[in-house]
Amino acid sequence: MKPEMITLKHGDTTIKMPTSSLVKLAAASVFAQVLPPAANVQPVAIGEIPALGAVWPGQGGLNGGLVAERGDVPAHYLIFASEDAGSHEWGRRGETSGATSKTDGLANSAILLEEGSHPAAKAASQYTADDHNDFYLPAAAELYQGWLNCPEVFAQDCYYWSSSQRSAYNAFSVTFDDGHQGTTGKDHELRVRPVRRFFI
Structure with missing residues (x-):
């Protein structure tokens, strides 16, 4: 079955293309205008990417690896x-959070900050480095992923909080000596390691 074609004319120029291709081009153009700047940054040259766990100059911290x-x-x-x-409590033990x-x-963090009384999420969100406050x-x-790619940059003798709730009483946590993923009571004080996204 032949694709539906559309013909565009402008002056002396004529372009004939499948309608589906034009729709994709139009959508891409709209997204380029309305998406936040972080989603429209120029690609990073491969030679500029530091080793996993190494400082990424100007980005506020260490390269934790690519997320698809x-x-x-x-x-x-x-x-x-x-x-x-x-080290901070996750907060609001006994209450169900929307951060799942x-x-x-x-x-998750946006939800926790909106709910209030979540010290670990608040501490992470208040961290700044290299003028980045995100x-x-x-x-x-x-x-x-931090444990998979660069466990040596984390403390090895304690657990770290994630922002992912397990239940009204517990949230997911990770230890970096062996990568154990567990759940811990929200009223415990665990380490907090902030993270941010660098779009490519």
Whole structure:
């Protein structure tokens, strides 16, 4: 079956293309205008990407590795802060939170900050480095990616909070000596490592 074609004329120029191709071009043009600047940045040259766990100059921390596009979140690098933001409670033990994504810490953190009384998410969101103030508490999968790619940049003798709730009483946590993923009571004080996204 032949695709439906459309002909465009402008002056002496004529372009004939499948209608589906024109729709894709139009959508891409609209998205380029309305998406936030972070989603429209120029691609990074391969030679400029630091080794995993190394400082990424100007990005506020360490290269935590590439995250593939997922849903409406474009492909990006995780930039882990170079240091922890202290030890804090997850908060609101006994209450169910809407922060249940295992992969989207930015969305989880926005929910936690809106709910209020979530010290770990608040501490991560207040972290700044290299003039970047878009840090958040990583989701369980994002924190685990830190263990897969650069465990040596985290403390090895404690657990770190994720922003992913497990239940009204517990949230997911990770330890970096062996990568154990567990759940911990929300009233415990665990380490907080902020993270941000660097879009490519």
